[in-house]
Amino acid sequence: MxxxxxxxxxxxxxxxxxxxxxxxxxxxxxxxxxxxxxxxxxxxxxxxxxxxxxxxxxxxxxxxxxxxxxxxxxxxxxxxxxxxxxxxxxxxxxxxxxxxxxxxxxxxxxxxxxxxxxxxxxxxxxxxxxxxxxxxxxxVPDTFDQAALEAARLIADGGDTLLAAALQRAPDGRVAQDLAGAPELLRRYRSASAPARCLLHAAMDARRLGVGLHLPIDFLADAAADYFSDHEYDLLANDWVDQALDELTKPVHGHLAPLRRSNPRRTSRAPRTASSRTVTSTQAARYRLADYLEEHGRKRRSLYPPASFWQAAHDHITDIDDLERLGSAAFERHRLQWAYHLYALVPASRSLVMLALIRQIVGDLEEAERLLVRACAAGDQQALLSLAHLREEDNDQQGAEHLFRQAAAAGNDQALKELARLRLDAGDTDSATQFLTRAAKSGDVGALKQLAWLREKTGDKDGAESLLARRPATTPFLLMELARLRAEGGDQEGAERLLSEVVEAGRPYVLIQLAGIRLETGDPAAAERLLTAAADGGPPEATRMLAHFRQHFGHREEARQLLLQAAYAGSTHAMLELLDHYHGAGEQTKVDEFLADFSESSDPFTLIELAIFCQETGDLNAADSLLTQACASDDVYALLKASRLRLEAGNEELSEELLRRAADIGDWGDEVPDEFAAMWPFGLDADGTPTPPW
Structure with missing residues (x-):
């Protein structure tokens, strides 16, 4: 037209x-x-x-x-x-x-x-x-067709992060509605009344901590209680939930709403029994948080939900997967008591090992063992391994080995590797080899790696290589390890032959390792060619290694330029080497320039390394500023490192504050940081205060 x-x-x-x-x-x-x-x-x-x-x-x-x-x-x-x-x-x-x-x-x-x-x-x-x-x-259709979506994905893959996020939120093709409605959703959230805002915060926290899409309103209402300030809570009307829902369910552009009534689809594959046919009004009252607000709510990752959230979850959440995910979220944030009570609502077949782990952390080894014995009786292989480790800690080596054998008999490869470890500790190499061979035959790459190392160390080099030949996909990395062992044992020729098998793949670290061998065997020209190839488009560490090579042969200015190139490409080691060089040479102006350049980094670990340098060279104000900047990222590992540095500097209060922030963010997995266990042996309450013995 x-x-x-x-x-x-x-x-x-x-x-x-x-x-x-x-x-x-x-x-x-x-x-x-x-x-x-x-x-x-x-x-x-x-x-x-x-x-x-x-x-x-x-x-x-x-x-x-x-x-x-x-x-x-x-x-x-x-x-x-x-x-x-x-x-x-x-x-x-x-x-x-x-x-x-x-x-x-x-x-x-x-x-x-x-x-x-x-x-x-x-x-x-x-x-x-x-x-x-x-x-x-x-x-005009309300969804883009597949051809348009494919074109949009190409644009997103090319760096359009806004479009990429919209495509992820709108897999049904309603991309335009998402883009049009998102700003209004955000405005509605920011201008929401206190009741509406608290419901949204409870919903945001529920989604980011693992609760499913369809949130029960009775859960949201009870969870929201502690999100109010005292003044806001005193002003609540009796029908505040209805008022908040009326506000939040009004649609914006694209028929989106901050919260909308949802109707979960039934996925039953068998006829429902008479007792399951009736759906109560409470069961039906479920709401779904707008995808854009869910994504925005993930910025709350450093905020730990208040006690009312966890009590409401315990009282109202019935989905087993949701309870498990919430229990895991509480555990990862060192809220051990809430984690225990949430896992206790999960069927024993899925919860006993975690319950035992929590009891073990808080020092109740007797109860931990009782729970693990129950799980073992139910055939839980992970429980067998956990109980075996508990027996090991109690110096019951025979009992531990018996349990590992039970798990191995049930087909658990990890148990076979544990048995190999025990046998090696006892000096029984033959039995260890047998256990590792069984695990390797079932496809366990870790066992294959251990077995290859073991054969290499006992002199069976051909046997080690033949093992790796069976798993070509893992060969390059394992061959590098074997090459390292041979080089350390004086077999430079054998190490070089192994590395030559994978050098064609152009892996930079293989080239670096091979260059080191060539240098030790008296061929510096070949070593330089390999290092140059590794540095060309490779990781900045390869450029740093080439700088060391040039320095070794007297090309100091070229070496310095290569170190600068590596540092600005992201090599923390190169950055620190240059700082040490400038400081040792008394070139304070260069030190200041370098610090100014790298203090703009968004990488918290670069900032922490700079802080350590400043602390060691006496510039405590700069060190303090860099640590503060590093902690602004809410990176949990950076917070833990910064906490240690603050403790070393004698600032116990700030050290504990950083540690608590790390606990609130969580994401530690199953390994509880030693600092947590030492500082708060029984965990933390929802408000961050230490939990008393329980």
Whole structure:
């Protein structure tokens, strides 16, 4: 239609589709070529859209785009709509005033209303509008098709992070609605009333900690209690939940709402029993948090939910997977008591090992062993391993080996490796080899690696290589390890032969290792060629190694330039070497320049290493500033490292504060940091205070 208008023929087109499907944007993109050709755009809107259009339509001249966005405000006007439709029809047929292009957008319900034929004997309120729109509408679907989605994914893969996030949130193809509705969702969240805001915070925390999509309203209501300030809580009305839901369920663009009533699909594969057919109103009252707000809520990762959240989860969450995920989230944040009580709601077949681990952490070894014995009796192989380790800690080596053998007999490869470890400790190499061989035959790469090392150390080099030949996918990495062992044992030729088998793959670290061997065997020219190849497009550490090589042979300025290149490419070791060099040479100006450059880094570990350097060289103010900057990232490992440094500097209070922040963020997995166990042996309460013995 735009091309036709550009060619000299007037036309009208109305895009019909649901809210926020891209109708207005499509029109706007389409008319850009007309702007380049001198066309004007007219958007009548004052004092009202229909009045403005009707008052000035006679003044429209050739090469004008008449912009009727949200055309219901023009054509559906009860006083002027029909007159305006007639005037538009006249404009389109008046050759002296053309070419003109009329573009509009309309929701489907209005299009159906305007196109409906009147009942006999009834008024025809949209006769002119119907004639105007006949044959001049295009339907805009509410989802992008697969071809468009594939094109969008290519753009997202090219670096468009906004589009990538929208595609992830809208796998059903409702990308335009997501992009249109997201800003309004965020505005509604930021301007929400206290009850609505607290419900949203409870929902955000539930989703980021593992609760499923469909959140029970009784859970959200109880969970929200401690999110209120005392003043806000005192002002709550009796029906505050209903008021908050009324506020949050009103849709924004694209029919999105901060919270919307959800109807989980049933996935039963068998007929329901009579007792399961009735759904109570409480069960049905579930709500889903808008995907965009869920994503935004993940920025709350450093905030640990209050006690009411955990009590509500314990009282209202019934899905076993949700309970397990919440228990894990509490455990990873060192809230051991809540983790224990949540896991206690999970069937024993899935919870006994974790319950035992928590009891073990808090020092109740007797109860931990009792729980593990129960799990072992139920056939849990992981329980066998955990109980065996517990027996080892109690110096019961015979009991531990008996349990490992039970697990191995059940087909557990980890148990076979544990038995090999025990046998090696006892000096029984033959039995260890047998256990590792059994594990390697079942495909355990770790066992294969241990077995190859063992054969290499006992002199069976051919046997070690033949083992690796069976698993070509893992060969490069294992061959590097064997090469290292041979080089350490004085077999430089054998080490070089192994590395030569994988050097064609261009792996930089293989090239570096091979260069080291060439250097030791008296071939510096070959070593330099290998290091240069490794540094060319490889990791910055390869460039640092090449700098050391050039330094070794007296090319100091070239070595310094290579170190600078490696440092600015991300090598922390190169950065620290240069700082040490400048400091040792008394070049404080260079030190200051270097610190200024790298203190802008967003990598918390780079900042921590700089802080350590400043601390060691006496610049305590700079060290303090760098540590503060490193901790702003909320990286849990950086917080732990910074906590240790603060403790070494004698600041116990700040050290504990950083440690608590790390605990609130969590994500430690099954290994509880030693600092947590030492500082808070029984865990933390929801508010971050140490939990008393329980």
């Amino acid at each position: 735009v091309e036709t208008a550009a060619g000299g023929r007037s036309g009208l087109l109305v895009l019909v589709g649901p809210s926020s499907t891209g109708k207005t944007r499509a029109c706007w993109e389409a008319v850009q070529i007309l702007s380049d050709r001198g066309w004007r755009l007219w958007h009548p809107f004052d004092p009202s859209r229909a009045e403005a259009a009707l008052a000035s339509i006679q003044q429209v001249r050739p090469h004008t785009v008449v912009w009727l966005n949200e055309a219901q405000h023009y054509l559906g006007d009860t006083h002027h709509g029909e007159t305006l439709a007639a005037a538009l029809r006249a404009l389109l047929t008046d050759q002296d005033r053309g070419p003109v292009l009329v573009l509009g957008t309309l929701w489907p319900e209005y299009e159906r209303e305007y196109s409906a034929l009147p009942q006999p004997g009834r008024p025809d309120p949209y006769g002119q509008v119907r004639e105007l729109l006949t044959g001049r509408t295009v339907s």
